[in-house]
Amino acid sequence: xxxxxxxxxxxxxxxxxxxxxxxxRLKQLIHRLNDECNLTLLRTGxxxxxxxxxxxxxxxxxxxxxxxxxRHARDVLTDLSSSGNSVSRRGSLQYxxxxxxxxPQVAYSHYSGPNGYGHAPTTSYPYNGRSLQQSSxxxxxxxxxxxxxxSDIRFSASPFYKVIEPVSExxxxxxxxxxxxxxxxxxxxxxxxxxxEKLSAPNCSYQLRLYxxxxxxxxxxxxxxxxxxxxxxxxxxxxxxxxxxxxANLRGLKKKPGxxxxxxxxxxxxxxxxxxxxxxxxxxxxxxxxxxKRFYAVVNFVEVTTVHQIVDxxxxxxxxxxxxxxARIKQTNHEDEDIVAGPSxxxxxxxxxxxxxxxxxxxxxxxxxxxxxxxxWFSVMEQTTTWxxxxxxxxxxxDDLIVDGYFDSILRATPDSVDDVIMExxxxxxxxxxxxxxxxxxxxxxxxxxxxxxxxxxxQHDTMPGSGQHLPSPAEIFxxxxxxxDDDSQxxxxxxxxGRQRSISYPxxxxxxxxxxxxxxxxxxxLSDDEISPPPAVRTKRPAVRDVSPSPPLVxxxxxxxxxxxxxxxxxxxWLSPSNFNNHPSAGSAW
Amino acid sequence: MADAEDQEQQHDQEDKPQDSNQPINVKVxxxxxxxxxxxxxxxxxxxxxxxxxxxxxxxxxxTIRFLYDGERLGEDETPASLEMQDGDTIDVMVEQVGGSWL
Numbered sequence: 001x002x003x004x005x006x007x008x009x010x011x012x013x014x015x016x017x018x019x020x021x022x023x024x025r026l027k028q029l030i031h032r033l034n035d036e037c038n039l040t041l042l043r044t045g046x047x048x049x050x051x052x053x054x055x056x057x058x059x060x061x062x063x064x065x066x067x068x069x070x071r072h073a074r075d076v077l078t079d080l081s082s083s084g085n086s087v088s089r090r091g092s093l094q095y096x097x098x099x100x101x102x103x104p105q106v107a108y109s110h111y112s113g114p115n116g117y118g119h120a121p122t123t124s125y126p127y128n129g130r131s132l133q134q135s136s137x138x139x140x141x142x143x144x145x146x147x148x149x150x151s152d153i154r155f156s157a158s159p160f161y162k163v164i165e166p167v168s169e170x171x172x173x174x175x176x177x178x179x180x181x182x183x184x185x186x187x188x189x190x191x192x193x194x195x196x197e198k199l200s201a202p203n204c205s206y207q208l209r210l211y212x213x214x215x216x217x218x219x220x221x222x223x224x225x226x227x228x229x230x231x232x233x234x235x236x237x238x239x240x241x242x243x244x245x246x247x248a249n250l251r252g253l254k255k256k257p258g259x260x261x262x263x264x265x266x267x268x269x270x271x272x273x274x275x276x277x278x279x280x281x282x283x284x285x286x287x288x289x290x291x292x293k294r295f296y297a298v299v300n301f302v303e304v305t306t307v308h309q310i311v312d313x314x315x316x317x318x319x320x321x322x323x324x325x326x327a328r329i330k331q332t333n334h335e336d337e338d339i340v341a342g343p344s345x346x347x348x349x350x351x352x353x354x355x356x357x358x359x360x361x362x363x364x365x366x367x368x369x370x371x372x373x374x375x376x377w378f379s380v381m382e383q384t385t386t387w388x389x390x391x392x393x394x395x396x397x398x399d400d401l402i403v404d405g406y407f408d409s410i411l412r413a414t415p416d417s418v419d420d421v422i423m424e425x426x427x428x429x430x431x432x433x434x435x436x437x438x439x440x441x442x443x444x445x446x447x448x449x450x451x452x453x454x455x456x457x458x459x460q461h462d463t464m465p466g467s468g469q470h471l472p473s474p475a476e477i478f479x480x481x482x483x484x485x486d487d488d489s490q491x492x493x494x495x496x497x498x499g500r501q502r503s504i505s506y507p508x509x510x511x512x513x514x515x516x517x518x519x520x521x522x523x524x525x526x527l528s529d530d531e532i533s534p535p536p537a538v539r540t541k542r543p544a545v546r547d548v549s550p551s552p553p554l555v556x557x558x559x560x561x562x563x564x565x566x567x568x569x570x571x572x573x574x575w576l577s578p579s580n581f582n583n584h585p586s587a588g589s590a591w
Numbered sequence: 592m593a594d595a596e597d598q599e600q601q602h603d604q605e606d607k608p609q610d611s612n613q614p615i616n617v618k619v620x621x622x623x624x625x626x627x628x629x630x631x632x633x634x635x636x637x638x639x640x641x642x643x644x645x646x647x648x649x650x651x652x653x654t655i656r657f658l659y660d661g662e663r664l665g666e667d668e669t670p671a672s673l674e675m676q677d678g679d680t681i682d683v684m685v686e687q688v689g690g691s692w693l
Contacts, residue, residue, distance in 0.1 A: 338635040339643045342616065342628030351623070367649040370625075392649035 008062065014074050015058055019051045025080045026050040032076050033057065035219050037069045153218060153298060155211050156228040159310050159398045160382055161262060161302040167191060167208065168279075168299040175215075175292040176285045183234075187279040189299050196271050205304045208269055209262035210239060210246075210279065215294040217257065230258025231385075234283035234295055241268035241279045252384060255287065259386050265299065307378040310398075314374060315359055318402045325406035329369065329427040341425045344369075348411060349419055350376045351390040356416055360407035363400040368392055369423060371407045413438075615670055615677040619644050619657075622684065631670060638666040644683070658682040 021029065030041045030050060041053045054073075061070045153170055155163070168189035176183050191199070191208075198206045213229035233250040240246065246268060252260030269277050285293055346369055350357050353376035360371035370391045381387060389396050410421055410429055414436045421436070423429045428444065430437030437445070612633050617640070619627045627647055631640055637657060641664075645652035657664040659673055659681050 338632050339640060340614070340630040341643065341647060342630055344627035344647070345625050347625065367646065370648075389649075393654075394649070 008065075008067070008070070010074075011058070011062055011070070014070075014077060015055055017077055018054045018058070021051075021077075021080065023047045023050065026054065029054060029073075029076060029080055031215075031219070033073060036076075037072055153211075153213070153296065154228045155213065155262070156230050156258060158261070158385065159378075160305055160307075161207070161209060161300075162305070163211075163300045163302050164206070165301050166298050167195065167301050170296055170298045173281075173283075173295040173297075175294050177292075179286040179288065179290050180284065182282060182284055183295075185281040185283070185295060185297055187281075187297060187299055188276055189279070190276045191269075191271065191301075195301055199269070200271050205306075207302055207304050208265040209300055209302050210265060210281075210297060211262045211300055212250075212281070212295055212297040214257070214296070216291070218296050229296075231260050231262055232257035232295075233260055233263075234281075234285050234293075235287040236285075237281060237283040239263060239279065239281045241265050242270055242277055243280075244268040249383065253386065256386070259384050261382065261385055262300070262302070307375060307382055310378055311359060311374045314361065314401055315403050320364070320402045320405050322405040322409045325369075325404055326427045329406070332367065343422045343424045345420050346370060346407075346410070346423045346429065347420045348414065352376050352380055356419075357407070357411060360404045360411060361401055362391070362404055363389060363394075363396045364402045365400055366392055366394070366396075369404075369407065371404050374401070374403065410438075612671075615675060615679070617670070617675065618678070618680045620680055620682055622682070633671040633675075634669050636666065637664045637668045640681075641666075654686045656684040656686060658684060 018026070018029070026047065027043045027050065030039075030043050030053065033039045033054070034041055034043075039057055041057060043050070058070065058073060061067075061073070168187045171185050171187045173183050173185040195206075198204055199208070211231060212233045214232045214234075217227070217229040217232065231252070233252070235251075235254075237250050238245065239248075239250065246263055246265065248263035248266075250260055250263055252258070265279070279299065281295075281297060283295070285291075285295075348356055350373035351370065352372055355373065355376065357371060357373040359374040361374035361377060362368070362371045366389060368391050372390050377390065387395050387397070406427070414421065414431065418431055418436065421429045421431050424441065426440075428438045428441035430441045434445075614630045614632050616628060616630050619629065619640075625648075627644060629640060629643065641655065641657055642652055644657075645655055659675070659679070661682075664673075664681070
């Protein structure tokens with residue numbers, strides 16, 4: 001190891017050089033070190049992080065006296081700092097397979113050369129444009145040591161497509177030199193008779209799909225294969241199968257790899273017995289800023305799971321009961337004396353499709369109660385595979401998805417006309433017009449009418465969205481919204497704006513409530529139920545009719561007045577007109 | 592009549608928001624109309640409300656902006672400093688990603 005002693009003389013100097021590189025070069029450096037020295041350094045982060053990573057790796061070699069790796073890194077460094085574009089060399093024949101430790105050192109001498117442009121085009125890229133036969137004895141096993149066995153590329157798992165087997169070799173493109181250079185990649189594949197049979201069956205669940213990724217995600221090194229690759233087609237890309245242009249969406253979201261589904265080759269594939277199929281991908285990597293990339297493409301034979309099947313599976317397997325969800329809501333509802341979370345609105349419409357949710361779905365990790373419609377979500381995800389929660393925009397794992405039984409119970413308890421409900425912090429819910437509500441909320445409402453609990457009434461009142469006009473009320477202010485609290489549905493619907501449906505949601509609770517709340521008089525029960533003639537109205541002055549008072553005691557005289565007008569006028573059209581309160585029912589003065 | 596008034600005022604604790612640190616109800620509304628109500632003390636910082644809201648809806652606190660009366664809210668402002676009334680509304684905006692100066 002005499003030689004290796006001398007290797008380390010310039011170690012500090014080389015170490016310093018790393019920090020002098022631009023971010024671009026650093027990334028190239030790391031990429032090459034990963035590829036060629038079996039490292040697993042990340043290429044993301046700030047410059048200093050990149051520098052530190054490389055220097056740490058160098059320190060590691062120093063400690064282990066791994067002069068081979070160090071010499072190699074030094075060569076790469078020299079290469080990077082001297083040549084303007086080291087990248088172009090990476091497509092060369094001498095590009096090394098991952099088995100670096102076993103490779104003789106001589107192989108690296110290439111990198112110390114001034115530039116790599118000298119390679120003849122014919123040798124510079126072994127797999128470019130080569131059509132690959134499906135037969136198992138690949139010609140590349142001899143020619144190119146870096147050719148991977150075909151099954152070794154793993155793409156990010158999708159719930160829609162299960163890769164059964166690749167039907168082609170992994171084709172690799174060369175890196176483009178700049179934004180405008182056109183590249184071409186072709187794949188030839190033959191189908192086995194079994195595959196043909198499966199594909200030609202009516203309503204078959206098998207397809208051929210083109211998977212493509214780039215060197216950003218995939219590399220021939222061990223590290224590159226560690227993570228599944230997101231699907232990334234070149235930014236401008238045209239695919240022809242047997243010279244038929246493929247109309248599939250290859251783009252996904254701009255600059256967001258992994259947002260396009262694998263392209264369905266569909267009917268373009270010849271299923272005839274002898275036919276071999278040829279796929280051409282012509283593309284430009286014209287994304288700015290320009291990042292040199294190689295692209296890898298393979299045709300896979302996949303089994304398709306439809307949206308409907310996936311949704312069905314989730315509905316059957318991932319249903320969480322309402323109790324379970326409620327328990328979690330209550331648990332997360334921690335107390336803070338400064339801020340008390342109040343009610344919030346919960347939309348029964350899917351935030352993506354704006355239709356009423358059929359199967360309420362969300363991730364079990366999401367903290368919000370809002371769900372989305374499973375079928376809508378999966379339909380969108382089939383096209384643009386972002387996997388983002390439409391509510392909180394976090395990336396979801398399909399395995400985390402659950403069907404929310406609590407949300408489902410709300411959906412089942414309300415008719416289709418209800419678009420949203422109000423959810424209290426403790427998980428009880430009701431509609432804004434109080435026609436529908438959870439059992440717990442109904443019970444609470446009954447209790448809250450008891451005069452001994454005014455505070456509760458206050459709170460509930462304040463939290464009604466309709467109570468925006470709630471003002472500090474002098475005695476003269478008339479109660480409208482707050483009589484939602486006294487459970488007098490018969491009255492309530494009277495004062496609802498025209499167009500709202502009349503309904504008597506809680507007829508059972510109405511009568512006892514009235515008895516309790518009207519502790520000053522002895523009229524109400526018979527009144528509301530039998531509609532016999534009421535006692536004289538107590539109050540005569542009714543200004544500010546649309547205002548709201550949260551004060552329960554105020555309700556009684558008012559209610560009595562309303563009740564008597566109520567009893568007399570089934571049409572209820574104008575009970576607000578002052579005359580009604582004087583027991584002069586009059587119809588027709590609509591408000 | 593006078594009786595009714597007295598009675599009402601006894602029960603009307605909520606309607607005196609001018610008390611120094613009486614909690615007030617605020618409504619936080621997104622552009623899509625989703626609402627969340629909070630009861631906060633008048634000297635509670637807006638940053639805290641924002642944090643509570645972000646946690647509630649599962650968003651990252653960095654990505655949301657609070658607007659009151661159309662003005663962006665600072666972290667240290669409080670309902671008292673903003674002279675908020677009970678029942679006032681705060682609008683939530685989502686931070687803009689992308690774009691560039693013209």
